[in-house]
Amino acid sequence: MKYFLRRLGFYLFTAWAAITLNFFIPRMLPGDPVQSLINKFQGRLNTDAVESLYVLFGLDENRTVWQDYLAYLNNLFHGDLGISFTYFPTPVTQILTQSLPWTIALVGLSTIIGFVLGTLAGVGLGWRRGTWADNLLPIANFFSAIPYFWLGIIAIALFAVAWPAFPAAGGYDPGTLPGWNMEFIGGAIYHGILPALTIIISSISGWILGMRNMMVTVSSEDYVTVAQAKGLPERKVMFGYAARNAVLPSISGFALSLGFIVGGTLVAEMVFSYPGIGYMLFQAIGSKDYPLMQGAFLVVTISVLVASMLADFVYAFLDPRTRVEG
Template sequence: MSADSQATVDPTLVGTTAARAERSGRRVPWRFIGGRVAFYVFTAWAAITINFFLPRMMKGDAVDSYMARSRGELTPDAEHALRALFGLDKSVPLWQQYLEYWGNLLHGDLGYSISAGMAPVGQAIGSALPWTLGLVGVATIISFVTGTALGAVIGWKRGSRLDVFVPVTTFLGAIPYFWLGLIFIAVFSTTLGWFPAGHAFGLGVDPGWNGEFIGEVVSHAILPVATIVVVSLGGWVLGMRNMMLTVLDEDYITVAQAKGMPNRRVMWRYAARNAVLPQIQSFALALGFIVGGTLVMEMIFSYPGIGLLLLNATSAKDYALMQGIFLVLVLAVLVANILADIAYAILDPRTRQTEA
């Protein structure tokens, strides 16, 4: 092949390739989504399998703990019945217990909780989950939106007085949850008396969709939400600011400014839109871990969420309830990551083009 033929490029081929790349950037990334879903299905199977075997590898179980607390009042027949109820009958082969465990899961049966008065595990989790979602969910969304927006502005106006927010928020982020929560209780509840110190609502208030109950829930949630927001704000601010500093050195930002576009449009439409991509993955993980609650926060404020429920289950060696909580936590994290991958592929076409 001659040098002239090597230097010659068919314009038809170039046009076809460009059109194909443009179409691939617009089409729905089904192959990418399918691959990620298959990966997460395998991950869910592995997590559920570990969730089954791990309690059975530990010394003792919920029935042993319950029998010890009964001080010999229960007969061996009662112990055998409890083991059959909780799927811990040692006379049944482990593989059969595993299959029965999967069968119960597929029918929505998570077993029964000893620490919750033999109530179904699903019922115990269902009563605590809304409180955790409302408290930690609202706090996470507020801290993400506020921190990301603040980090974008600080990164855009780098070198200005706004940079003082970076060390301040980083310092606040290094404070433990329990320490800041105790300070808030001492200042805003004990000293000033502005907000309640704990619980989800006051004594004597009947739960219901009425103004009194909603007002009680909001007032009791202000201090825990403020604690979570203050501590977690620094991470979002610092992450978004650093990504903005990286994006601002890109050529397309210089070109957009050279064209005379307004700074506000360049900042939000071009710089922040690309800088926020890594934040989405972190936000998805944070949303997934919302289900697990904030154990220390719920202990300090006596909040009836999943974290406090898990603490009680651990103290009572209530393995059925612990398994149910861990299962819900794992599934929540996996679903949040799937949604983050889909959003990432939609916002960044390079991701799905790589997977195509």
Template sequence: MTAVQPQPQPVQDALEVGTTATTVVRGRSRIPWRFLAGRAAFYLFTLWAAITINFFLPRMMKGDAVDQYLSRNRNVSPEAADALRTLLGLDTDRSLLQQYLDYVGLLLRGDLGVSLLHGLRPVTEVIGQALPWTVGLVGFATVISFTIGTIGGAVVGWRRGSRLDGLIPVTTFLGTIPYFWLGLLAIAVFSVNLGWFPIGKAYGVGMRPEWSAEFVGQVVHHGTLPAATIVIASLGGWMLGMRNMMLTVLDEDYVMVAQAKGMPNRRVLWRYAARNAVLPQIQSFALSIGFIVGGTIVMEMVFSYPGVGKLLLDATNAKDYALMQGVFLVITLSVLVANVLADVAYAFLDPRTRQTEA
């Protein structure tokens, strides 16, 4: 009887049979719900903590907005003063906990209160008028500084040991100069001596805000000098950080393998090295969003520029709780939103984060 010979089984590659790597590549990518839920819970808790601190911190200061107002206006009756405290949520007959609950309830309805410093105008209206100036000037300058510094740092790191390394100590030195001194020096040289730019303000005297070529030209002309000083003051940090990260990434194996395969240097630089080196820069940029919205108080004071930073300083001096809380809340929300966008950018640039679960 003839023995039945077993049919030879086709040889399969171990990678085709199914390994962890193959499963990840070929399988449908799962949405990391646990990770997203954890991040959402973290941001919600951070928002609640910021709102709570935002409420109690100004009330630890001595005096309030009504006391400051009464010191400037002696003819206000006690009844009117009590009515002002009730309107501003500073009624002494209600406990701090009751005031806090009232404050949260108003926030949920989008009511930030009224500003005594600005004639009982709604805080949202006051901030809404100052916010575009700060975002337009400081935001534009920060984005320009981040872009130039990141690209320049990547190129300097890629060509390490060349003459381009001389840019690092120069930009770092400019970044160590106190900003108010740099601003005053720029005004003395380019405004007073050369007369190229105005000394301050956001637009010329007699101009009214409107969408016209003349007004836009005035805004650009007045904003060029303060924007340039912001770029110069912050460029060194972005360039130095990106250059140091490039030096670390260039020693990684995948960069050397890409070069060994004969890939063009431009592709290795931007698709492999710079793409991974820029990740810490993105997180730093997200944190600088608070700087954008909060503005630089020193810059707005030196250049007499209207913005949120100057608004916050005036509100602090006047102990205008509602205005202070409104500005702090806008800064907090901007930082949280920026961090959410940074997480999205991380997931886009680094595929490993898309497979991470808490």
């Protein structure tokens, strides 16, 4: 218990550090948000409008950095991340809450599917090392070497253009309104299949190879031979002794990749013009939308932290040796 509290404290501190950095970095950049906004409107703003923008962004008063920082923390606490430039005057929070579900559903699901399938395949391949199963490894190697954007473009060229079975872009049927109805959800699933497949294909090989190699290593451990010598059923030895221990490194890798779901999907969402947070971030960078970028980075940071915290706890649960006693 003490271990969990100590870890929790560590992660809270890290989160605070990340939030603080997130506050200072944009302030070290030249210019200010209003200047950026003026640039965006290419000077077609009159002085009154500029004046009111300064008021809106709270840049009219002479406040110390410390006061700013406290205000920032206070706003953050109330879910206020500022106002986006690109989608002016929509609050960043609103944009993020709109795009996050898309990313989590698409990338989250395909990451989990890729991990589960890849790990299971790795268990099988590792257990049957030295047989025909080894011939599948070069194929896995090949797919793990393909750059994701290329795979995505090829998938679009083949299955959306040459043979139009799937849509090439978007997250849902443009003719439907977002809502909990069959028509919209069906369209969303239909739009999600192609990007999901490409994500699964490009990530699965890594899981297969990692798990397979760990299986080979663990299978030669004495305790696996002991389990065999005990006359345990083959499945029990394979899953209960070999895979149970071999999966440990994959677990932390998986937790980290869950953390990167939010941030690491930029390419996938760009290729498929998918309305997720990666695509938003891409647009924010393109139009120097600092508040949106800041918001997106914050979400990415927090999700990585939460994921690695989960990884720590799951790992401690699965591997008693990592529990620090005391």
